[in-house]
Each structure stands twice: as structure tokens, then as C-alpha cells.
Amino acid sequence: MMRAVMVRWNLFWFDPCPRAALTLPRVAICLVAALWFASFWSSAPAWLATDGLLTQPLSKRMLATDQIAVWQVWSPLWFTQSASLLYGWLAAGVVLCIVAASGLGGRLSLAALLLWVIAWANRAVVLSGLVEPTLVACLGYLIVEPGLPLWHRSPSASSKWTAGVARRLLQTHCWLLIAAGLLSQLGGLVWWRGEGVWWLAAAGRSNLIRIEQLRGHPLVVNGLSHAVIVVQILALWLLTLSAARPLGIACGMLVAIVYGGVADHGLFAALLLAMLLSYCQLRERGNREYNRAPTCNPAQSEIP
Amino acid sequence: MAKRKSPQRGQRASTSPATSGELARPAPEPLETTGRSLQPLDTNQIGWPSAWVRNTVSLLIIAHGLALIVAVSSNLAPSYVQGRILTRLAPYLNMTHQAYNALPLELTRGEPADFPLRVELQVPVADTTNGDARQVWQPMTIARLGDFAEAPAGQRATRWANVARWLSLTASADPEDEILSDFSARCVALAEKQTGQHYSGVRLTSPKVLSYDEDLALAGGIREPTDEAFQPTVVYSAHIVRLNEGTSAERLSLVPAQPAARTAKPTSSSEVQP
Numbered sequence: 001m002m003r004a005v006m007v008r009w010n011l012f013w014f015d016p017c018p019r020a021a022l023t024l025p026r027v028a029i030c031l032v033a034a035l036w037f038a039s040f041w042s043s044a045p046a047w048l049a050t051d052g053l054l055t056q057p058l059s060k061r062m063l064a065t066d067q068i069a070v071w072q073v074w075s076p077l078w079f080t081q082s083a084s085l086l087y088g089w090l091a092a093g094v095v096l097c098i099v100a101a102s103g104l105g106g107r108l109s110l111a112a113l114l115l116w117v118i119a120w121a122n123r124a125v126v127l128s129g130l131v132e133p134t135l136v137a138c139l140g141y142l143i144v145e146p147g148l149p150l151w152h153r154s155p156s157a158s159s160k161w162t163a164g165v166a167r168r169l170l171q172t173h174c175w176l177l178i179a180a181g182l183l184s185q186l187g188g189l190v191w192w193r194g195e196g197v198w199w200l201a202a203a204g205r206s207n208l209i210r211i212e213q214l215r216g217h218p219l220v221v222n223g224l225s226h227a228v229i230v231v232q233i234l235a236l237w238l239l240t241l242s243a244a245r246p247l248g249i250a251c252g253m254l255v256a257i258v259y260g261g262v263a264d265h266g267l268f269a270a271l272l273l274a275m276l277l278s279y280c281q282l283r284e285r286g287n288r289e290y291n292r293a294p295t296c297n298p299a300q301s302e303i304p
Numbered sequence: 305m306a307k308r309k310s311p312q313r314g315q316r317a318s319t320s321p322a323t324s325g326e327l328a329r330p331a332p333e334p335l336e337t338t339g340r341s342l343q344p345l346d347t348n349q350i351g352w353p354s355a356w357v358r359n360t361v362s363l364l365i366i367a368h369g370l371a372l373i374v375a376v377s378s379n380l381a382p383s384y385v386q387g388r389i390l391t392r393l394a395p396y397l398n399m400t401h402q403a404y405n406a407l408p409l410e411l412t413r414g415e416p417a418d419f420p421l422r423v424e425l426q427v428p429v430a431d432t433t434n435g436d437a438r439q440v441w442q443p444m445t446i447a448r449l450g451d452f453a454e455a456p457a458g459q460r461a462t463r464w465a466n467v468a469r470w471l472s473l474t475a476s477a478d479p480e481d482e483i484l485s486d487f488s489a490r491c492v493a494l495a496e497k498q499t500g501q502h503y504s505g506v507r508l509t510s511p512k513v514l515s516y517d518e519d520l521a522l523a524g525g526i527r528e529p530t531d532e533a534f535q536p537t538v539v540y541s542a543h544i545v546r547l548n549e550g551t552s553a554e555r556l557s558l559v560p561a562q563p564a565a566r567t568a569k570p571t572s573s574s575e576v577q578p
Contacts, residue, residue: 013365014358016351043463046449051497053449053490054467057574058483065474065483066405072398121401126470127463129407136401137372161353165361173372177409180376184410191410195516199414203513205465214516215523221516263411264465 017164021278022147023103025170026110028274029138030101033117036135036267037093040124044090045083047127054126056081062126077123089120103149110146114139130259130268134177138275141169170278175239177272178255182232191229194222200263208261228258245279252276371396379404406473416476419513421468421539423491426505439504444495471508475539484508484540485558485573492544492556493576506558507541547575 040047047054054062056078060070070078077089093116100109117139121132145166185191190199198221200206201214214221231254238248253273260269352358371393378386390397397403412418423444428437449464474481488506496502512534514522521527522534542558558573 009362010352010358013362014352042448046446046494047463051494053487053494055490058486058490061486062470062474062483065481068394068398068403068405072395073401074399118399118401122398124463125401127466128401129463129466130404130409133375133402133404133407140400159351161351165365169365172369176372176376181409181411183377184380188410188413190412190414195414196412198516199412199418199513202515202519203412203419205412205418205420211519215519218516259411265411 013165013168014161015164016159016161017167018159019145019148019163020152021167021281022142022145022163023150023152024147024280025138025167025274025277026103026142026147027101027150028277029135029142029271030097030113032131032267032270032274033113033135033139034094034097034101035270036117036131037090037097037120039267040090040120041087044086048077048081048086048124049083050081052081054124059123059126068125073122073125075119075122077119089116092116093120100146101150103146103152106146106149107143110139110143114143130265131271134173134268134271134275137173138170138271141166141173144169167278170275171239174252174272174275174278175236178232178252179236181255181259182229182236185229185232191225194225196225196228197221197262198225205264206262207264207266224262228262231255231258239279249276249279252279372402375402375404376409379407379409406469408469414513414515416510416537417469417472419472419510420465421472422509422511422536423488424507424509425492425495425503426507426544427501427503441505441507444491445499446491446494447498449494472510472539475508479540480560482573485542485560488540488542489556489558489573489576492558496556502546503544505541505543505561507561508539509536510539511536542573545572 046052063070063073077086080086093113096109096113096116099105100113105112114136117132118136121128121136145160145162147163185196190196197206197209198211198214201209201211209224231251235248235251235255238244238251241248253276256269256272256276258269259265259272353361374386374389374393375397378390382390394403406417408418424441425444426439426441429440430437449462471484471487474483488508492503492506514534518527518534522529527534541561543561545557545559547555547557555575555577557575560572
């Protein structure tokens, strides 16, 4: 039995996959990273500069309150509070994102981008939301296999086990995040009672729904809240079934809409969508290799 | 959608492009999915890395996966065991920014940490009836950061919600934490710098977020909006003390407002330059 488990493990993680399968997720993730950098543009000095709200001493005390050692949240930005340098960091970050998205530099540009993102996120750790840890993880996975450059003419040219590992890491992380969100919601009473959407709207944390739209419509409130749970369950289940994977991806997109629209985690929703691309199969003409390579055993395709 | 494939196809050298001749070959019989039939795939699968690489990468994947699961599962209320494990994993999780500290994976639990937090500043306003000045609270407005007058319920699409969550959790653990006064002092200093106005007090308030039933009762006239239960919760409140006022060395400090029955000395904020 142990031997069978190990074989399935190896099939799941190490089966070669076309490098082209990582190209689209890489472009999407790097574009989300560019948006993430750009989203700090207007407010960076007000938060982090000398006169900002989160000056270095205050930020370090906040970390100490949370029992986080300062050396662990490494960043060159701890040594400067200059607004110009903050802007420069953001601008360079956007450029790095574009370079990495194009495929120029391969792993090197992605590694540089990863360090750039971590450095900013660690300096602004108090401002971190759901998107930051996920973005860092995605960039790390892409270093394992960045995919093909955008100018590459033959996307089905080669398959590599590193591409399989990177693709599986993206898929598994995406699946895990949806599962964690679902379990966290089921750990609270408001989603069981069908009031989750109401609380989001009432607290002003919904981009799409206003409290006035829900007032006096208990069926809508309960229906939407329960639908959020159902969609996540369906996404988790269908993504694991190869025959129903398109439906799983569609449900995953709905989950992203929940995060970005029903709640206000827009960048995290965009990142979820980018990660969902790792579930998509390529349909390029002549790309027969891809449709054979990812799984060798029918049973393996049942694994997410 | 992933297609089901015969294992023999997977065994082919997938590192090289398939030729038309290879594709024309008849497909062999698929293997069964029992444990015994998997054995032929176990040794030297073409395209797989060598065994030691597989073992090493597998260990790394397992270690990273476990760290991630611990971080995600204990993001809000870790158990004792989770706390101990998190302490050990902290260098890895923090250095790679993988720590999901108190992040709202659940979107909302209908608890104060999920509610908006608003900064209000106290300004003197001339009273036209008797000519005296009275103090009123007004929402803070900081250019390019937040305008609590425009969006009193919440600051969507900004980082304010993340900071507010952090401050709310800090206040729930210790309402007199110095972080609250120091952060409030920074707010006052930045607001004064931008507006040129002098404030006399600052407070962090959490507007009452009504449950569906409360909202229904309010809309139906069963309860009054003036009820105590519907008033905002004051998370932190302080008076502003100025040192060397009117000079270039002017500093301001916050002294927390004390409840009437209080005896312990409150903790002032650090001094900041307005």
C-alpha cells in the first residue's frame, strides 16, 4: 500500500508537464503583482514616509506587540523613509513585473521580483491583507518553472517535471486557500445562519452589495450567504474531478467574485483567478503532447 | 479539462516533441488502477527526476505544505499546540511573508474585528447662541489615505481595513496598549500638517454595525436610533497635550481620556512633531 501511495505521489508531483502550461499563469500573476505595486502608489508616503502613519519606530513596535522579531521581516526599506525612494521602489517593482511577465530573464527576473515583493510586504506588514502571502507563494512556485517566454513560437516544444511541480503547487495552493476560507466561514455562526453577506454589506466591506438592497429581503440575504458556501464546496469538489474541471473552474471564478465583489478583496480575487489558470488545459493546434503528458494514470487525474 | 490518458503514453519521453510517426502507433492497453498495476510506473519513469531529487523535492513540498496549513489554520485563534508550532515556524513564515496573521479568510464573522474603525478629531467650534466655543468630533480626512467623512461606514479598496483590523484586535486584547496612542498621535500630526488646524482630542470609534434583526427593528420603529446599543463604540480616546506650543520645537502627546472611576495612571503616547 505504501508503495502505491508513493507511486501516486510521484505521479501527482513529478509527471512532466509542458512548460507552456505555466506561461499564462505567470503572465496573470505578474500582472496582479504589478497592480499590487500600483495600488500603493497614491498612499505610500502617507503610510510609510517620515511623516506617515506607520513610521519605522511605530511599525517595529506594532510587530513587537504581535511577537514578530524585526529581523524576520527583513527589508531594505526599514533603512529609509524617503518618499522618493518609496516611489522608486514601486516603479521598479512594476517594471520588474512586466519583465517577469514577458519571460525575459526567466527564473532570475522572477526571483528578483519575489525579493522585491517580499521586501515591500515586510515593510508594510501591518497593511498586509490576503493577497500578499498568496502572491509571494505564487511567485515562489513560478521560480520552480517560469514557463516559456511570450515570444516563444512553439509552446508545446518541451515538457519538464519542474513544470509539473510548479503547476501542481499553484493548483494545490489555490485549492487549499478556498478550503481554508470555507472552513473558516463554517467555523463562525453568521454563515450558518445565512447572514454573512448582510454583515459584509452592513460593515461597508462589500463592493457590489449595499445594505439598502438587502433590507427587507431575508430570502435574498439568506440565499446569497448560503450560495457563497455552496459555490465554494462545489469548486473544491469539481476541481478534483477531471471530467468536471471546467465546471470547477467556473465555480472557482464565482468564488473569486465573492472575494472581490461580495467582499472587498479585489486583488486577492484577481490572484485567485490567475491561480485558477493553472487548472486550464492548453488547446493550441498541434499541442498533442500536453494532452498526454500531465497524467499517466487515470486515477491520478482525480487528484486536485 | 485534464484528459484521461493511457499510462504508456505517459511513459514516453515527454521531454521531446512527439513526432507524427509516434502518434500513429496504436495505443496499447491501459493499465488497471489497482496498486499492483501501478508498479511498472514506479521505476525510472521517463521524464521524472532521479530518485534523490524526487525525495528531496518531496520533503520540501511536505515541509512547505505543513507550514502553510499551520499558518492558515491558526490565523485567528491558534491553539496551544498551533502556537508552539507557529513559534518554531515563525522565521520561515515571516521571512517569506507567508504568515496569515489574523487575516480574514472567513470574510466576516460579524465580530468587532470585522467592523470599520474610524478616526475622529476634536475641534473647537464657535457656538453662535452664546458666543462660547464648544468641542465637536469630526471624522479625520487625510489626503490620499482616507476620508472618514466621505465614507463613514468603511474605506473600501484601501489598506485601511487591514490596519483597522490590526488595531481592533490590539484594542480587544489591551484597550490601553501604547500602540493605540502612538498610532492616534501619528494621525493627529499628519492631519494637522495637512489641514493646518489644531485639534484638542482624538478618538478611534467603531460605528455600530446592525445585525439584520436590529436593522429590521430600527426600520420598523420598534427601537429608536438613539438607543445606547446603537451608538458607536469608542475604542480609544485621548486629549492632545502640546509642548513648546508656537515654537519650532513644538511637540504633541496624547493623554488617554480616563473614565470617572479610574485610579490607575494612563499611558501617554510618544511625543510627535506636528
